[in-house]
Amino acid sequence: MTTTRKAQLVVFAAALALGMASAVAEAKEKVKVGFIGPLSGGTSSNGLGGRNSADLAVTLRNADPNAKYEYELTVLDDECKPDKGVQAATKMAADKDVIAAATHYCSAVAIATVDVYNRFGLPVVVWGAVLPDITYGNDYKEVHRVNGTMINQNETAAKFMTGLGYKTWAVIHDTTDYGKGHNKYFSQFVTENGGKILGTFGVTADQQDFTAELTKIKSLKPEVLYFGGLTPIGVRIRAQMEKLGLEAQFEGTSGIVSDTFIEGAAGLAEGVVAFREGAPTEKLPGGMYFTEQYGKKGYSEPAEAYGAFAFAAMNLILDTIEAQGPNRKKVRAALNGVQGHDSIVGEISFDDHGQNTVALITKYVIQDGKWTLWEDSEYASGKRKLKGQ
Amino acid sequence: MDVGLFSQYVMNGLMLGMMYALVAVGFTLFFGVLDVINFSHGDVLMVGSFTGLATYLGLDALGVVWPVFQLTAVLAAATLAMALLGAAIARYLVLPLKSAPALNTLLITLMLGTVLREGIRLFYPEGANPKPFPALLPTDATALGNFNLRTDNLIMLLAGLVVIVGVHLLINRTKLGLAIRAVAQDEETAKTMGINFNLVVLVTFAIGSALAAFAGIMNGLYYNETNFGIGLLLGVIGFSSAIIGGLGNIYGAIIGGFLFAALQTVGAVALPFASAYKDVFAFGVVILIMAWRPTGLISEKVSERV
Numbered sequence: 264m265t266t267t268r269k270a271q272l273v274v275f276a277a278a279l280a281l282g283m284a285s286a287v288a289e290a291k292e293k294v295k296v297g298f299i300g301p302l303s304g305g306t307s308s309n310g311l312g313g314r315n316s317a318d319l320a321v322t323l324r325n326a327d328p329n330a331k332y333e334y335e336l337t338v339l340d341d342e343c344k345p346d347k348g349v350q351a352a353t354k355m356a357a358d359k360d361v362i363a364a365a366t367h368y369c370s371a372v373a374i375a376t377v378d379v380y381n382r383f384g385l386p387v388v389v390w391g392a393v394l395p396d397i398t399y400g401n402d403y404k405e406v407h408r409v410n411g412t413m414i415n416q417n418e419t420a421a422k423f424m425t426g427l428g429y430k431t432w433a434v435i436h437d438t439t440d441y442g443k444g445h446n447k448y449f450s451q452f453v454t455e456n457g458g459k460i461l462g463t464f465g466v467t468a469d470q471q472d473f474t475a476e477l478t479k480i481k482s483l484k485p486e487v488l489y490f491g492g493l494t495p496i497g498v499r500i501r502a503q504m505e506k507l508g509l510e511a512q513f514e515g516t517s518g519i520v521s522d523t524f525i526e527g528a529a530g531l532a533e534g535v536v537a538f539r540e541g542a543p544t545e546k547l548p549g550g551m552y553f554t555e556q557y558g559k560k561g562y563s564e565p566a567e568a569y570g571a572f573a574f575a576a577m578n579l580i581l582d583t584i585e586a587q588g589p590n591r592k593k594v595r596a597a598l599n600g601v602q603g604h605d606s607i608v609g610e611i612s613f614d615d616h617g618q619n620t621v622a623l624i625t626k627y628v629i630q631d632g633k634w635t636l637w638e639d640s641e642y643a644s645g646k647r648k649l650k651g652q
Numbered sequence: 653m654d655v656g657l658f659s660q661y662v663m664n665g666l667m668l669g670m671m672y673a674l675v676a677v678g679f680t681l682f683f684g685v686l687d688v689i690n691f692s693h694g695d696v697l698m699v700g701s702f703t704g705l706a707t708y709l710g711l712d713a714l715g716v717v718w719p720v721f722q723l724t725a726v727l728a729a730a731t732l733a734m735a736l737l738g739a740a741i742a743r744y745l746v747l748p749l750k751s752a753p754a755l756n757t758l759l760i761t762l763m764l765g766t767v768l769r770e771g772i773r774l775f776y777p778e779g780a781n782p783k784p785f786p787a788l789l790p791t792d793a794t795a796l797g798n799f800n801l802r803t804d805n806l807i808m809l810l811a812g813l814v815v816i817v818g819v820h821l822l823i824n825r826t827k828l829g830l831a832i833r834a835v836a837q838d839e840e841t842a843k844t845m846g847i848n849f850n851l852v853v854l855v856t857f858a859i860g861s862a863l864a865a866f867a868g869i870m871n872g873l874y875y876n877e878t879n880f881g882i883g884l885l886l887g888v889i890g891f892s893s894a895i896i897g898g899l900g901n902i903y904g905a906i907i908g909g910f911l912f913a914a915l916q917t918v919g920a921v922a923l924p925f926a927s928a929y930k931d932v933f934a935f936g937v938v939i940l941i942m943a944w945r946p947t948g949l950i951s952e953k954v955s956e957r958v
Contacts (some may be wrong), residue, residue, distance in 0.1 A: 303780035304780050306779065438928045464928075471875060471885070472875070472916075474667075475661065475916070478660045479920070480660055481657070481660070482798060492907070498877070502876055502877070506800065506805075509802050526784075527784060530782070
């Protein structure tokens with residue numbers, strides 16, 4: 264075969280492929296939906312897991328012959344930084360073809376972007392950020408959230424840890440809205456439950472050196488070190504605790520529930536406890552289905568702790584668009600009225616602030632390099648012991 | 653405060669101070685020979701740290717697991733590569749702008765810093781994420797009351813001290829040092845005395861940048877982590893340290909580095925308000941020192957600089 268003929272064949276094949284693609288497109292109207300999360304930076308594993316999960320929801324819907332529209336997912340990176348988040352949110356919201364979006368893992372970013380969504384009238388469903396004010400701090404009809412808030416999380420954390428017999432805490436929190444919120448609610452609930460906070464230390468979200476704070480904490484001799492912040496500095500604090508010989512139990516929040524924390528802290532991760540709202544994926548009503556589908560698609564990154572919520576958020580958006588048509592205003596109104604909507608994270612019901620009412624909080628402990636359900640762990644059965652027990 | 657706790661604070665402060673001093677010496681060397689401020693210095697440190705990490709990963713992939721050799725190779729690769737980078741910065745960015753206003757050099761090096769930072773972020777595999785840095789030094793520790801004395805910290809402090817003494821000897825006891833001092837004092841006279849001005853500048857930039865690479869490796873070994881952003885704050889702190897010590901004076905830079913670390917530690921420990929303000933406190937004091945002694949704690953004698 265000569266080169267010319269080869270080239271002709273290629274052109275012919277390409278034309279055929281194009282024709283087929285346009286034939287499909289003609290059959291269904293294209294609708295754009297969005298996803299924003301931290302795709303780079305220290306918390307990117309959660310962002311990538313969330314993106315894959317949202318992508319999975321879109322792919323499965325497009326494969327469904329009963330779907331009315333063909334969906335296209337627009338993905339943007341917020342880097343877990345408020346300024347970048349606002350840029351991404353503005354870009355997403357200004358694109359009138361995007362009907363709705365699943366947005367943000369980081370609370371500091373989510374709280375910074377709510378005004379943008381309100382101004383541009385883009386309905387969003389938050390899939391991972393836990394700061395209460397994102398839904399409760401405003402009356403924006405555009406903002407919804409499928410996952411719970413840090414209020415419930417810290418209430419359970421305080422009750423659980425005091426229940427184990429711990430009495431004294433030192434608190435390190437980052438000084439973003441996220442860390443400050445955790446500090447506020449945890450301190451409140453732990454004091455109510457008879458615990459005592461010996462010292463509170465605010466640190467910047469990208470601080471490198473914690474030796475001064477940790478040395479001071481060492482002199483306070485707390486039984487538990489509570490850390491309200493995200494994975495990157497969580498790893499640093501855990502490593503530097505060891506270097507200074509600080510022997511306190513490390514207690515984190517949902518912000519460190521990620522495989523990256525275990526990788527980063529390596530051997531020091533063992534016995535770290537943390538809490539997260541919602542049931543673990545494998546115990547969710549549709550968890551098996553989600554895990555199976557996620558596995559089938561062969562994504563290179565794991566779904567991580569909030570993947571199921573990103574999937575549920577995107578599915579809720581798609582269901583609403585199917586019912587209401589690709590119209591921001593109609594989708595927004597329908598989302599505000601969601602009650603008892605079936606999803607893989609259980610029934611979704613939004614209150615008048617667009618907040619899903621999930622009361623369930625899961626307790627985790629790291630055992631043998633895995634986030635293990637407290638109830639299933641050897642720590643609960645007494646075979647292994649947390650520090651100071 | 654008991655002795656153990658106090659020793660721990662001192663140790664924490666010394667480790668930080670050593671890193672700051674190494675960075676500050678670079679700033680002061682550059683300013684000494686050319687009267688320029690090289691704002692890409694902090695990012696050169698960061699690139700040095702990543703060069704070391706990449707060398708380690710490369711050796712690891714080849715199956716070399718002998719820590720002494722690994723550490724030597726990591727240090728050699730990082731310092732040599734950064735010495736070359738430093739000389740290249742001097743040759744292609746700083747020297748061509750020698751007769752232009754100093755502001756131009758400041759801006760062009762600031763831009764270069766951003767390029768280096770973003771380059772690592774975008775082109776190093778998953779460069780946006782914090783990278784675990786291997787522990788290549790013995791990690792055993794002795795607990796003395798509240799003081800946790802770690803062998804690796806001790807080795808790093810001693811190594812830092814050796815490097816600083818080495819720089820001191822190089823500047824004061826060698827012919828090269830004499831040439832550097834001559835150029836710093838008077839460029840024209842030095843030239844007429846047969847000193848190769850361009851070569852001295854290149855060598856000075858190479859030495860300063862190698863020191864930054866050393867500090868970068870130390871930073872990685874101390875925290876067992878490195879990321880593309882470490883150079884930003886270390887650069888600003890190193891520059892401030894050089895300023896409070898007296899820009900152009902090596903001993904001033906060293907004192908400045910340790911002083912800044914002490915201020916940060918005091919800010920985090922002794923002040924009643926939250927430790928989140930320790931940097932605000934430290935930089936605040938730097939501003940006061942600059943207002944009190946605009947030429948730094950140890951200012952250069954004007955007569956030497958004519």
